[in-house]
Amino acid sequence: MASKYGAAQVLVASNRGPVSYEVREDGSLAARRGGGGLVSGLSAIGPDAGALWVCSALGDGDREAVRRGVGESGVRMLDIPADVHADAYNGIANSVLWFVHHMLYQTPLEPVFDAEFRRQWASYEAYNRAFAEALAQEAAQGAAVMVQDYHLSLVPGLLRELRPDVRIGHFSHTPWAPPEYFRVLPDDIAGQLLRGMLGADRLGFLTHRWADAFTACCEAFAGGLGDTRVGVHGLGADADFLRKRSHEADVNERMATLRAEIGEGRKAIVRVDRTELSKNIVRGLLAYRQLLDDHPEWRERVVHVAFAYPSRQDLAVYQEYTAQVQRQAEEINGRYGTPGWTPVVLHVKDDFARSLAAYRLADVALVNPIRDGMNLVAKEVPVVSDEGCVLVLSREAGAYEELGEDAIGVNPYDVVGTAEALYEALSMSVGERAERTKRLAAAATSLPPGRWFLDQLSELNA
Numbered sequence: 001m002a003s004k005y006g007a008a009q010v011l012v013a014s015n016r017g018p019v020s021y022e023v024r025e026d027g028s029l030a031a032r033r034g035g036g037g038l039v040s041g042l043s044a045i046g047p048d049a050g051a052l053w054v055c056s057a058l059g060d061g062d063r064e065a066v067r068r069g070v071g072e073s074g075v076r077m078l079d080i081p082a083d084v085h086a087d088a089y090n091g092i093a094n095s096v097l098w099f100v101h102h103m104l105y106q107t108p109l110e111p112v113f114d115a116e117f118r119r120q121w122a123s124y125e126a127y128n129r130a131f132a133e134a135l136a137q138e139a140a141q142g143a144a145v146m147v148q149d150y151h152l153s154l155v156p157g158l159l160r161e162l163r164p165d166v167r168i169g170h171f172s173h174t175p176w177a178p179p180e181y182f183r184v185l186p187d188d189i190a191g192q193l194l195r196g197m198l199g200a201d202r203l204g205f206l207t208h209r210w211a212d213a214f215t216a217c218c219e220a221f222a223g224g225l226g227d228t229r230v231g232v233h234g235l236g237a238d239a240d241f242l243r244k245r246s247h248e249a250d251v252n253e254r255m256a257t258l259r260a261e262i263g264e265g266r267k268a269i270v271r272v273d274r275t276e277l278s279k280n281i282v283r284g285l286l287a288y289r290q291l292l293d294d295h296p297e298w299r300e301r302v303v304h305v306a307f308a309y310p311s312r313q314d315l316a317v318y319q320e321y322t323a324q325v326q327r328q329a330e331e332i333n334g335r336y337g338t339p340g341w342t343p344v345v346l347h348v349k350d351d352f353a354r355s356l357a358a359y360r361l362a363d364v365a366l367v368n369p370i371r372d373g374m375n376l377v378a379k380e381v382p383v384v385s386d387e388g389c390v391l392v393l394s395r396e397a398g399a400y401e402e403l404g405e406d407a408i409g410v411n412p413y414d415v416v417g418t419a420e421a422l423y424e425a426l427s428m429s430v431g432e433r434a435e436r437t438k439r440l441a442a443a444a445t446s447l448p449p450g451r452w453f454l455d456q457l458s459e460l461n462a
């Protein structure tokens, strides 16, 4: 179908799609729409774009939906064998590529590129090939195909071989490591990844830092970029959606519950993350503990609200990290808590309405990742905040490139420095905090998801 966006047809490819299914007790299927920038970005281009989203069936519900032929129009789920998907997603994408891109390997114990890694790599290739074949089959002549993220790094090259006529874009939602770090990968694997990506006409990154690192890797290991163009598109927050959603009844209810948990008159330091190693939740808790030690006058007057949503729990290292977060929160509550004051309120359960409630009442938002492609929480809080919120932001988050001036920047490894930043944030005047929040919200929403997607599409077609 022709679209008004200058390409014959638009296809999106990603591991996680815009919808997932669960089998109910009575055997029927319940559909759940996913959130996130890409979903709102794509819905913003409208149904007349003739867009098709190719994604992976991720659980039993999704697989059942594929088997029964149930599905939303505009979405094609690929039923890749569960063991191949597990090797590709858990084994390669999340255990290897995620940590390489975030520069987070814990040497000298990791990584070990052994025969098991090579076996899983073969699954990663098969998984990428399944996507390339489905896209080649679905794409009309001259279609624009927008491939997402590190799960599908080989797709551009594989698709290019099958369909030289289509335009291929790839977008990385993660950081990209510079050559000194990327070289941890075996030579043949590094070369294959880069050549896979370079099969695209255009590659997108969230910040200049990640785009420059990718370019440097190509110069070091692949003889340069060739004909592939590289661009930067800093995905922003969706102000219209967030402002509306954050005032709905369920969010108001959760605000009342949360306010009671915190206690009237107390300040709230809020953080919201997946239970993800790169998010640095444990050091955040240690910094809060340090604040209570260095500035005891804040005891009983502040609460650290930490929402850590379960993520990638098939991997032992994520399970262990989640347990470590829980232990650290308990330790702080045991040591400093009093009958009327719980210093840390930790919830390990997914609840978007409760996150929005926390954003609205936060006095301080702590966003201290060790490394992050962008970090949308840093952009969402200032948009939703009721009375202004000070942002304590890691200099290693992509969002720092855009928000650094009005945030309080921290080195994510520096617990004492982060404690001092929290103290400064708690002590900031109401007037300054409101001014900063206004400027942060403007910067955070300068590239809303719909435009973020359309900009890439028009650049790809240029």
Ligand code: F6P
Pocket (backbone or CB within 6 Å): 016, 036, 149, 173, 174, 311, 312, 373
């Ligand atoms: O940051 C990369 C990313 O793929 C995001 O787009 C997404 O929010 C996150 O990781 C979640 O990962 P998963 O699909 O493994 O839950």
